Structures are given as structure tokens and as C-alpha cells.
Amino acid sequence: MSWEVDYLAIAPELIIIGSLFLVLGLDLTLPRLKKYWTATAAVAGSALALIPLAFLAVEGETISMFDGSYVVDEFALVLKGLFLVTAYIVFLMSVNYIESERYYQGEYYLLLLASVLGSLVLASARDLIVLFIGIELVTGPLYLLAGWRKGDVKSNEASLKYFILGVLSTAILLYGMSVLYGLTGEITFSGLAEATAAMPNSPALTMAVLFLIVGFGFKISAVPFHFWAPDTYEGAPTPITAYLSVNSKAAGFVAMLLVMYLALPGVSDVWAPALWALAALSMTIGNLSALRQTNIVRLLAYSSIAQAGFMLVPFAAAAVAGADLEEAFSATVIYLVIYAVMNLGAFGVVIAGARTTKSGEISDWAGLSNVDSRAAVLVAVFFFSLAGIPPLAGWFAKFVMFRSVMIAGGAATVVLAVVAAVNAVIALYYYAKVVKSVWLDDATREFPGEFDEPPAGSLRLALAISVGLTVVVGFFPALATFVADASRVIAAGG
Amino acid sequence: MEWFETWGLTIIVFLPLVGALILGVIPKDNEDALKTTGLVATLLAFLASLVLIAQFDYSGGVYNTYQFEVEESWIGAINANYHVGVDGISLPLLVLSTFVVVLAVIYSWNHWDEPKNPKAFLILMLILATGMNGTFVALDLVLFFIFFEVVLLPMYFMIGIWGDKSPRKVPGFSKLFETRLYAAIKFFLFTLFGSAFMLLGFLALYFESGNFGERTFDIVELTRLGSGGAFTGTFAFLVFGAMFLGFAVKVPMWPFHTWLPDAHTAAPTVGSVLLAAILLKLGSYGFIRISLPILPQEAVNWAPAIAILAVIGIIYGSLACLAQTDMKRLIAFSSVGHMGFVMLGIATMTDVGINAAIIGMVAHGLITGLLFFLAGSMSHRYHTREMSRLGGNIKLMPVMGGILAFTAMASLGLPGLAGFWGEFMALVSAYNPLEGLSLGVFRTSMVLGAVGTVLTAGYMLWMLQRVNLGEPPNEWEGHTFHDVDRYEAAAWVPLIVLIVAIGFFPKVIFTSTTDTVTSLVDMAFDPEVTAALGSLMKGG
Incomplete structure (x- = not known):
């Protein structure tokens, strides 16, 4: 057993920990009016952490530490890059939002940094314990952050619902893991893969796998484990909602795929049908519920449930058909990356637009294009991208998804493809509804908010990054396919 | 002009997009700068396409070879490339597209539908131009799909923002909707529905x-495989069906046409013009460029069905025209009929038929484009499109009335004007379709199509009679109407000249198309030639 630590390899984590303590120190020492420096520290920290990542990516070596429990390979690097960039955008969106609420800035960034740290750990986790620590570090701080708007009843409800269901799912997840450990005596993914492949199918193993799926299902808010999501999304501060729907969801996805793909490929006959059902249900019920929403954040909540279904499609399809999982794995990761960018943008523009409308009701956004044409353009870009209209980035995500389904072949897969195709058209309807309200409907009232002065610089930067990526990736999807190459590394046994 | 060989098409496609980006930074109030930029961008693209005409090598050549070809890696992981090129079939359509957009910009110089906002409108128009030009030159299925879809959003916004605001009843809803909203979403959903299946077909290929x-999206490569008989059986049937849905909605063929009258009627004038003149051609072009060469056997199997639907479209469109009270809606329905002739030509799978289809597409683009310009200008002056309230137009506005009469004559297929050739040749080719196709079906189609031409003449003359002739109703007494202004003249005269020119010298189109089409038909449907070509190309 070797305990040698490569400090460059874990430099991103160390930088995040460093800025975490910096925020803590600043919060303790600075006077109240200067607390905004904590925000600067958090933003700078998440940006700095990208630098060692770039070095590691150039080197391109696979570094395995702690007896193979903690691995930094290209796949982990891509995900860490994703987590850091999205965290950076969320921090930028937060600056003005939290400052105007005027309380607990220090704690806010402290908790959010802790959650980011969790996601970085998760990307490198190659055994059950590290994985569990990572995923709990991601969600733990979010229970508090969801209830940040203390005076608001909805925010309290958001926090409480998320907490109770989250803890329940954690318990189920942990139970599944412990049963798995009891059966095999292994915690590393590679060890588990060997042990489960050799084992005969037992009810205990099936139960353990299903418990894991239920646990992860909560984290990614897949139907039927999605009940917390709309209320939590609506009640939480909007930047936290963005973080929940992107980072925390992505973290859940990564955890689930890592476990299924690396640790349990031998029992795919148990989890494949379950994932198939999760995918079909999430798409359909998410979309049908989204159709009826009148609140823009709740609409995005249900849309993100449906999008989770789309993300599951390649993996579920390939597993059910018994096809090569490699292609599906990279398709899901590509979808995840593109979804992260455009969904963050959508939440960013909701924050920007809400300055003018002071309301989350879609009907109150009518005629926004007349007073704030920039926000209106961004609404069109992000919502149509989510719908998958070329040449915005979303088309490539959908394209890759359908492509991997076609590779898999087989009857069950075709059914899933048809479900996905129908849902893609349904989804267009409610995304277009928002755009229609903003662009085509006449304003029904005077807008209460300010619209003469532009939004804060940090929010504009966040929007600029997301819109830039959404458009550029749409035109040059090759940029997204390096993700696919990286995720093949893990398939090769990294 | 060496560089034009490689950069020409890219310039034609993306110049409008660059123009749109420049427009984005020009302030909204500076209307002159906006309009000038829009005009310059489209005009340069048009001039570039004229250079293309000049440098194009008309000496014929084998189908599936392209000029001004560019192939650059684009999405390596799925082997999709930025592959563009033109041949004799796409050249006239590409030029039509760059040409009509210039006229649309000139026309809109002082004709802005409410709520004005020239900046946004011009940006949408330029994005639309990029999508349309790109579709005609794309030689990669993914690229084709992207350009095909790019036109959706601008048109959605054009209809939805600048469209007709009058309320209308929508089946299934008790409250009234504004026409523009209903039409915009209907257009969007219909097209998206079709193209989703089209994409599945592309993926299957x-x-x-x-x-x-190696797996490929390359149209050239797939054409080579397809004409060598690579795709057959149930697979080919399903793929053809999927692509058929995508293209047939766009054309539109009966019974997928129902979005068209709504969208055309609700759209602002320039939107209707571009929709009729170019967007509809994307569908029929897709049939000629993709469905026929890649799946020739299956195309033969589907041909009778396409012919039958085309003829239903001709008859149905004409009869529907006779029932209209709204002038713009009548013109919209006439498109269903005219595109029926185009599809009938394609369905015969002969060189005569496909040539007819291409010249029919160009002629329909010019003529119906002009008709929509006229309808827009007239409703701008009369503030109504109800034919029962109009009349004596030629007395109130002699020039405009004259042009309307001329264009209606062209539309009904008067010999000597552009509309004649497409209809006439489509009927001729239906008498003698590809060997092996059911003569009964096609000759019946020919007879019914001929009846359709009579009906076309019927509704066009009927429209002229109600709108142009007679005494002006009392309603308009005392009104003075401004006859054709100079922007309108600048936009319309080139169209009129071309309608006459193509009518007298159809050769200007056929020079470009004939050899390529003949070679296409030989390659796709004649086994001997196909075999020879196949070995030739493999050897090369």
C-alpha cells in the first residue's frame, strides 16, 4: 500500500480548501460593510483552481493515489473542469443577489465552496467510501443554502423538504453500500466489479443495487424520486437553484454512472431495466408536469427532471440492449456538460429578467423584449437551446443521445427512442411558451423593477460565459467531443 | 480568382450572418445605417453568387461531382464535415435565394409592419438568408440538417412578432387567439415534427x-453507395419514409400542408415572400438532392404514392383557392397547387420531370414571391385583404393593377412566362414516367393535373376580376391611393424581367440543370450506367 501524495494532482482541491479558510477568516475579521470581499475570495478561488487543472490536462497522465481509491485521469479532469466552471458561474450570479439580501455573505460562500469541494472529490472517487464522502459533501451544505432566504416561508419549506428527503435517500444509499460491502468484502470499484461478476444472482445483491439506484435517483431528482425538486427549486435563492439543478445533479449523475459502470457491470441485468424505467418516467412525467407550470422557476425545475431523463437514455438503452457501454457513457457525459452550460444560462437570465419583472410568473414576463431586449435575446437563446434547436448547443446533446440509442439497437431501445422523440417535441412547446411570452405577447402591466441600468458586472460576465459557450459549442460541437475522448479513458480501465 | 474556388460558397453562406452580427452592434435609432448594412451584406452575397454563375463550368459532367467544393473536418467524433459544393441543380436555387433576399431588403426599406423595429427584422432576415443559402450548398447530412433547422427560428419570430394581430378561433379552445401566435407555433411544430423524423432517417443512413x-454523413459518399444499391429492403423503406415526412411537411404536400395557409396569411409581407419563394424549395430540393440519389430503388417504390399526393395537392389547392375570400390566403393556397406540379415532376423520376421540377421551383419562387409583395402592398393601402371589399384596383392604381394582372397571368401558366414551363413539362413527363412505373397512375395524374391547370386559370382570373376589374366600391370613393413607389418598383422590376426572360428563354435554367439531371437519372435508375459509374468512381 502506498501513501504517496501527488500534490499537483490534488491542487484544485487544496486551492478550494484554501479559499474556504480564507473566506472563513475574512468573515471573522472584516467589518460588516466589507464582507463582499468574501465573494471575491470565492470567485477567485474557483478560478484559480482551474490553473493546476490545465497543467494536469497538458500532462495527460493518469495519477492513482491512496491505493487506487483516488484517481486523477482525463475523465476526472473533465468533470472537475465542469464542476469548477459551473461553480464559478454560480458564484458570479450570487454576488449581487446575496449582497442585496444583506446577510451572512461569508457563510454563504463558505458553504458553497464546501459543496464544490465535494464535487471535486467525487470526480476522482474510485471506491465507495470516498464516493459517499464526496456526494454528502456536495449535498450537506445545500440543505442550509436552500433555506437561505430566512424570512420567506417558501424558502423554509424548500430547505426542510430537501433536508428530510435528502437524509432519507442518504440512508438508503448507505444501506445499499453496506450490503454490497457485506456481500463482497470489497469497497474499491475494481474489486467490486470482479466480485459481483463472479457472484450468482442473489436477492441481497439485487436489493443492494436497487437501494443504490433509489439513493442516486433522489440526488438526480429522477421520477419517481423527484417530489422535492420543484418546491425546493422554487423556494431556494435562484443561484442556489441553478447550483442544485446543475452541479448537484451532475454530481449525482457522475456518482451513479461511476458505480454502475465501474463497480457493477456484472449485474447490469438488475440495474439496466431500472434505469430504463427511470429514464422513460422522468422524461414523460417531467415534461407533462412542465406543460402546466406558470412559474418560470418551477418550469425549469420540471424541465430539469425531464432533461435528467434524456441524460439517462443512452446509458439505459445501451445497458438494456447489452451493447457497448462506452459510447453511451460518453454520450451521457456530453449531454451533461452541454446541459450544465445552457441550464446555468437559463437561470442566469431568470435572475437578470427578474430585476425588471419582480415576478416568477411567466405571464408577468410578457413584453419583456420591449424594455430589456438583451435579456429577451438571452431568454430565446437559452430556452431554445434547452429545446435542442440548432445551431444552439442543445441540438448536439440531443443528437448524441439519439445517436447512441441507434447504436444500441433492439426493441426496448427503439421504444425508449420513440418516447424520447415524442418528449423532445412536447418539451419544445413549453420552452417556446416562455419565449413567446417574452417576445410575442404584449405587456399586461407596467414593469415594477429597474430596467434602465444594466445588471451587475458579475452577472453579465456569468451570462456572457454561458451564452458564448452555448453558441460556440452549437457551431463547433467538436469542442464538446473532447469530453467523449476523455470519458473513453475511464472505459479503458483508468 | 483562385481563392474564390475555395472561399466562394462560404462567403455566400456566411456573409449575411456576418451582416447580422454587425447589425447587432449598430444602435437601434440609426435606421439608415441598419438598412444600408443589411443591403450591403445581402447584395455582396448576391454579387458573389453572380461570380459563381460566371465561373461555373457548364460543360456538364457526371452527377455527384461538385464545383467550388470545400471539405473541412468539423465534428471529428461522428465524421461530420463542413462539406459544401454546387452543381447544376443547386446553382439556380442558390442564386434565387441570394437574389430574392436582396429584393426583400429593398422592399422593406420603407415598408415595416408593426411593430417596426427594423434592426430586429433585418437581423432575422439575414440569419434566414444564411440558413437558406447553406441548405442549398450543404453536402453533409448533419450540415444540411443544421441549415434546414436554422431557418425555423427567424421565421417563427417574423410571424410571431410582425404577423397578423387579428383574433381567430382555434379548434379546441374557447378563447380567441391572435392569428400570428397560432400560425407561428403551428409552423414551428409541424416543421419540427417532420425534421425530427428526417434526422432519424439521416442517423439510420x-x-x-x-x-x-467508415460511417459517414457525406452526401457524395452516400450517393455513391446508394446508387450502387447499398440500401434496400425494409431499411430503405423506413428511411425513405422518415425523410419523406421531413421534406413533405416543408414542401408542403397534401395532407401535411395545413400549416402553410395560416403561416403565409399571418406572416408579414417580406416573411410570406421568403417563405413562398425559398423556404418551400428546401423540401423539394431535399427530395432531389438526398432522397432520390441515395435511395433510388425506394424512390421508385414510393413514386406512385408521391404522384398521387401531388395530384391531390394540385386539385385540392385549386379548389381551396376558389373558396377563399382573403386575397393573401388565396395566394397561399395556390402555392399548394404549384408545389404539387413540382412534386409530380419529381415523382416521374425522369430527366424531363426533374428539370420541370427545378424550373418550376425557380418560377414559383419568382412569381409567388411577387404576388405576395403585391398582396402586402395592397393591404398596406386598403387596410383589408377581403376581396369582396376590393375592386377596380386597376383604376385606382393603374401600375400596381397592371403588375398584378401580369403576375396572375404568369402564375396560371401563360405560355411565354416563367410559370408555363414547370407545369407543361411536369405534365409531359407524367405521360412518360420512368420505365417500370405504373402508366395508369401517372397518365391519370397527367389528366387530373391538366384539369388542375384549368382550375388554376379559373381562380386566378376570378381573383383578378374581383380585385382588379370593375368599378371601385363606394367605400373607396374620395380616397387617393399612392401608386407603386420607387422601392416597390426597385424590388419588383427585376422579378418581372426575370419572369419574362425565363418564359422566353427557359434555357437560362436548363443550361445549368439539364446535364446534371440527366446524369442523375442515369446514375440512379439505369443499372448499366450505374455499374459503369460505380467502378469508375471506385477506380478514381
């Missing part, structure tokens, strides 16, 4: 091509 080497 991609995977199937893996059986013959």
Missing part, C-alpha cells in the same frame, strides 16, 4: 453506411 466502410 449513417449507421448503415458503416457496413460499407
Whole structure:
């Protein structure tokens, strides 16, 4: 057993920990009016952490530490890059939002940094314990952050619902893991893969796998484990909602795929049908519920449930058909990356637009294009991208998804493809509804908010990054396919 | 002009997009700068396409070879490339597209539908231009799909923002909707529905091509495989069906046409013009460029069905025209009929028929484009499109009335004007379709199509009679109407000249198309030639 630590390899984590303590120190020492420096520290920290990542990516070596429990390979690097960039955008969106609420800035960034740290750990986790620590570090701080708007009843409800269901799912997840450990005596993914492949199918193993799926299902808010999501999304501060729907969801996805793909490929006959059902249900019920929403954040909540279904499609399809999982794995990761960018943008523009409308009701956004044409353009870009209209980035995500389904072949897969195709058209309807309200409907009232002065610089930067990526990736999807190459590394046994 | 060989098409496609980006930074109030930029961008693209005409090599050549070809890697992971090129079939359509957009910009110089906002409108128009030009030159299925879809959003916004605001009843809803909103979403959903299946068809081809080497989206490569008989059986049937849905909605063929009257009627004038003149051609062009060469056997199997639907479209469109009270809606329905002739030509799978289809597409673009310009200008002056309230137009506005009469004559297929050739040749080719196709079906189609031409003449003359002739109703007494202004004249005269020119010298189109079409038909449907070509190309 070797305990040698490569400090460059874990430099991103160390930088995040460093800025975490910096925020803590600043919060303790600075006077109240200067607390905004904590925000600067958090933003700078998440940006700095990208630098060692770039070095590691150039080197391109696979570094395995702690007896193979903690691995930094290209796949982990891509995900860490994703987590850091999205965290950076969320921090930028937060600056003005939290400052105007005027309380607990220090704690806010402290908790959010802790959650980011969790996601970085998760990307490198190659055994059950590290994985569990990572995923709990991601969600733990979010229970508090969801209830940040203390005076608001909805925010309290958001926090409480998320907490109770989250803890329940954690318990189920942990139970599944412990049963798995009891059966095999292994915690590393590679060890588990060997042990489960050799084992005969037992009810205990099936139960353990299903418990894991239920646990992860909560984290990614897949139907039927999605009940917390709309209320939590609506009640939480909007930047936290963005973080929940992107980072925390992505973290859940990564955890689930890592476990299924690396640790349990031998029992795919148990989890494949379950994932198939999760995918079909999430798409359909998410979309049908989204159709009826009148609140823009709740609409995005249900849309993100449906999008989770789309993300599951390649993996579920390939597993059910018994096809090569490699292609599906990279398709899901590509979808995840593109979804992260455009969904963050959508939440960013909701924050920007809400300055003018002071309301989350879609009907109150009518005629926004007349007073704030920039926000209106961004609404069109992000919502149509989510719908998958070329040449915005979303088309490539959908394209890759359908492509991997076609590779898999087989009857069950075709059914899933048809479900996905129908849902893609349904989804267009409610995304277009928002755009229609903003662009085509006449304003029904005077807008209460300010619209003469532009939004804060940090929010504009966040929007600029997301819109830039959404458009550029749409035109040059090759940029997204390096993700696919990286995720093949893990398939090769990294 | 060496560089034009490689950069020409890219310039034509993306110059409008660059123009749109420049427009984005020009302030909204500076209307002159906005309009000048829009005009310059489209005009340069048009001039570039004229250079293309000049440098194009008309000496014929084998189908599936392209000029001004560019192939650059684009999405390596799925082997999709930025592959563009023109041949004799796409050249006239590409030029039509760059040409009509310039006229649309000139026309809109002082004709802005409410709520004005020239900046946004011009940006949408330029994005639309990029999508349309790109579709005609794309030689990669993914690229084709992207350009095909790019036109959706601008048109959605054009209809939805600048469209007709009068309320209308929508089946299934108790409250009234504004026409523009209903039409915009209907257009969007219909097209998206079709193109979703089209994309599935493309993907299926991609995977199937893996059986013959590397998987590819390349139209040239797939054409080579397809004409060599690579795609057959149930697979080909399903793929053709999927692509058929995508293209047939766009054309539109009966019974997928129902979005068209709504969208055309609700759209602002320039939107209707571009929709009729170019967007509809994307569908029929897709049939000629993709469905026929890649799946020739299946095309033959589907041909009778396409012919029957085309003829239903001709008759149905004409009869529907006779029932209209709204002038713009009448013109919209006439498109269903005219595109029926185009599809009938394609369905015969002969060189005469496909040539007819191409010249029909160009002629329809010019004529119906002009008709929509006229309808827009007239409703701008009369503030109504109800034919029962109009009349004596030629007395109130002699020039405009004259042009309307001329264009209606062209539309009904008067010999000597552009509309004649497409209809006439489509009927001729239906008498003598590809060997092996049911003569009964096609000759019946020919007879019914001929009846359709009579009906076309009927409704066009009927429209002229109600709108142009007679005494002006009392309503308009005392009104003075401004006859054709100079922007309108600048936009319309080139169209009129071309309608006459193509009418007298159809050769200007056929020079470009004939050889390529003949070679296409030989390659796709004649086994001997196909075999020879196949070995030739493999050897090369």
C-alpha cells in the first residue's frame, strides 16, 4: 500500500480548501460593510483552481493515489473542469443577489465552496467510501443554502423538504453500500466489479443495487424520486437553484454512472431495466408536469427532471440492449456538460429578467423584449437551446443521445427512442411558451423593477460565459467531443 | 480568382450572418445605417453568387461531382464535415435565394409592419438568408440538417412578432387567439415534427453506411453507395419514409400542408415572400438532392404514392383557392397547387420531370414571391385583404393593377412566362414516367393535373376580376391611393424581367440543370450506367 501524495494532482482541491479558510477568516475579521470581499475570495478561488487543472490536462497522465481509491485521469479532469466552471458561474450570479439580501455573505460562500469541494472529490472517487464522502459533501451544505432566504416561508419549506428527503435517500444509499460491502468484502470499484461478476444472482445483491439506484435517483431528482425538486427549486435563492439543478445533479449523475459502470457491470441485468424505467418516467412525467407550470422557476425545475431523463437514455438503452457501454457513457457525459452550460444560462437570465419583472410568473414576463431586449435575446437563446434547436448547443446533446440509442439497437431501445422523440417535441412547446411570452405577447402591466441600468458586472460576465459557450459549442460541437475522448479513458480501465 | 474556388460558397453562406452580427452592434435609432448594412451584406452575397454563375463550368459532367467544393473536418467524433459544393441543380436555387433576399431588403426599406423595429427584422432576415443559402450548398447530412433547422427560428419570430394581430378561433379552445401566435407555433411544430423524423432517417443512413466502410454523413459518399444499391429492403423503406415526412411537411404536400395557409396569411409581407419563394424549395430540393440519389430503388417504390399526393395537392389547392375570400390566403393556397406540379415532376423520376421540377421551383419562387409583395402592398393601402371589399384596383392604381394582372397571368401558366414551363413539362413527363412505373397512375395524374391547370386559370382570373376589374366600391370613393413607389418598383422590376426572360428563354435554367439531371437519372435508375459509374468512381 502506498501513501504517496501527488500534490499537483490534488491542487484544485487544496486551492478550494484554501479559499474556504480564507473566506472563513475574512468573515471573522472584516467589518460588516466589507464582507463582499468574501465573494471575491470565492470567485477567485474557483478560478484559480482551474490553473493546476490545465497543467494536469497538458500532462495527460493518469495519477492513482491512496491505493487506487483516488484517481486523477482525463475523465476526472473533465468533470472537475465542469464542476469548477459551473461553480464559478454560480458564484458570479450570487454576488449581487446575496449582497442585496444583506446577510451572512461569508457563510454563504463558505458553504458553497464546501459543496464544490465535494464535487471535486467525487470526480476522482474510485471506491465507495470516498464516493459517499464526496456526494454528502456536495449535498450537506445545500440543505442550509436552500433555506437561505430566512424570512420567506417558501424558502423554509424548500430547505426542510430537501433536508428530510435528502437524509432519507442518504440512508438508503448507505444501506445499499453496506450490503454490497457485506456481500463482497470489497469497497474499491475494481474489486467490486470482479466480485459481483463472479457472484450468482442473489436477492441481497439485487436489493443492494436497487437501494443504490433509489439513493442516486433522489440526488438526480429522477421520477419517481423527484417530489422535492420543484418546491425546493422554487423556494431556494435562484443561484442556489441553478447550483442544485446543475452541479448537484451532475454530481449525482457522475456518482451513479461511476458505480454502475465501474463497480457493477456484472449485474447490469438488475440495474439496466431500472434505469430504463427511470429514464422513460422522468422524461414523460417531467415534461407533462412542465406543460402546466406558470412559474418560470418551477418550469425549469420540471424541465430539469425531464432533461435528467434524456441524460439517462443512452446509458439505459445501451445497458438494456447489452451493447457497448462506452459510447453511451460518453454520450451521457456530453449531454451533461452541454446541459450544465445552457441550464446555468437559463437561470442566469431568470435572475437578470427578474430585476425588471419582480415576478416568477411567466405571464408577468410578457413584453419583456420591449424594455430589456438583451435579456429577451438571452431568454430565446437559452430556452431554445434547452429545446435542442440548432445551431444552439442543445441540438448536439440531443443528437448524441439519439445517436447512441441507434447504436444500441433492439426493441426496448427503439421504444425508449420513440418516447424520447415524442418528449423532445412536447418539451419544445413549453420552452417556446416562455419565449413567446417574452417576445410575442404584449405587456399586461407596467414593469415594477429597474430596467434602465444594466445588471451587475458579475452577472453579465456569468451570462456572457454561458451564452458564448452555448453558441460556440452549437457551431463547433467538436469542442464538446473532447469530453467523449476523455470519458473513453475511464472505459479503458483508468 | 483562385481563392474564390475555395472561399466562394462560404462567403455566400456566411456573409449575411456576418451582416447580422454587425447589425447587432449598430444602435437601434440609426435606421439608415441598419438598412444600408443589411443591403450591403445581402447584395455582396448576391454579387458573389453572380461570380459563381460566371465561373461555373457548364460543360456538364457526371452527377455527384461538385464545383467550388470545400471539405473541412468539423465534428471529428461522428465524421461530420463542413462539406459544401454546387452543381447544376443547386446553382439556380442558390442564386434565387441570394437574389430574392436582396429584393426583400429593398422592399422593406420603407415598408415595416408593426411593430417596426427594423434592426430586429433585418437581423432575422439575414440569419434566414444564411440558413437558406447553406441548405442549398450543404453536402453533409448533419450540415444540411443544421441549415434546414436554422431557418425555423427567424421565421417563427417574423410571424410571431410582425404577423397578423387579428383574433381567430382555434379548434379546441374557447378563447380567441391572435392569428400570428397560432400560425407561428403551428409552423414551428409541424416543421419540427417532420425534421425530427428526417434526422432519424439521416442517423439510420449513417449507421448503415458503416457496413460499407467508415460511417459517414457525406452526401457524395452516400450517393455513391446508394446508387450502387447499398440500401434496400425494409431499411430503405423506413428511411425513405422518415425523410419523406421531413421534406413533405416543408414542401408542403397534401395532407401535411395545413400549416402553410395560416403561416403565409399571418406572416408579414417580406416573411410570406421568403417563405413562398425559398423556404418551400428546401423540401423539394431535399427530395432531389438526398432522397432520390441515395435511395433510388425506394424512390421508385414510393413514386406512385408521391404522384398521387401531388395530384391531390394540385386539385385540392385549386379548389381551396376558389373558396377563399382573403386575397393573401388565396395566394397561399395556390402555392399548394404549384408545389404539387413540382412534386409530380419529381415523382416521374425522369430527366424531363426533374428539370420541370427545378424550373418550376425557380418560377414559383419568382412569381409567388411577387404576388405576395403585391398582396402586402395592397393591404398596406386598403387596410383589408377581403376581396369582396376590393375592386377596380386597376383604376385606382393603374401600375400596381397592371403588375398584378401580369403576375396572375404568369402564375396560371401563360405560355411565354416563367410559370408555363414547370407545369407543361411536369405534365409531359407524367405521360412518360420512368420505365417500370405504373402508366395508369401517372397518365391519370397527367389528366387530373391538366384539369388542375384549368382550375388554376379559373381562380386566378376570378381573383383578378374581383380585385382588379370593375368599378371601385363606394367605400373607396374620395380616397387617393399612392401608386407603386420607387422601392416597390426597385424590388419588383427585376422579378418581372426575370419572369419574362425565363418564359422566353427557359434555357437560362436548363443550361445549368439539364446535364446534371440527366446524369442523375442515369446514375440512379439505369443499372448499366450505374455499374459503369460505380467502378469508375471506385477506380478514381
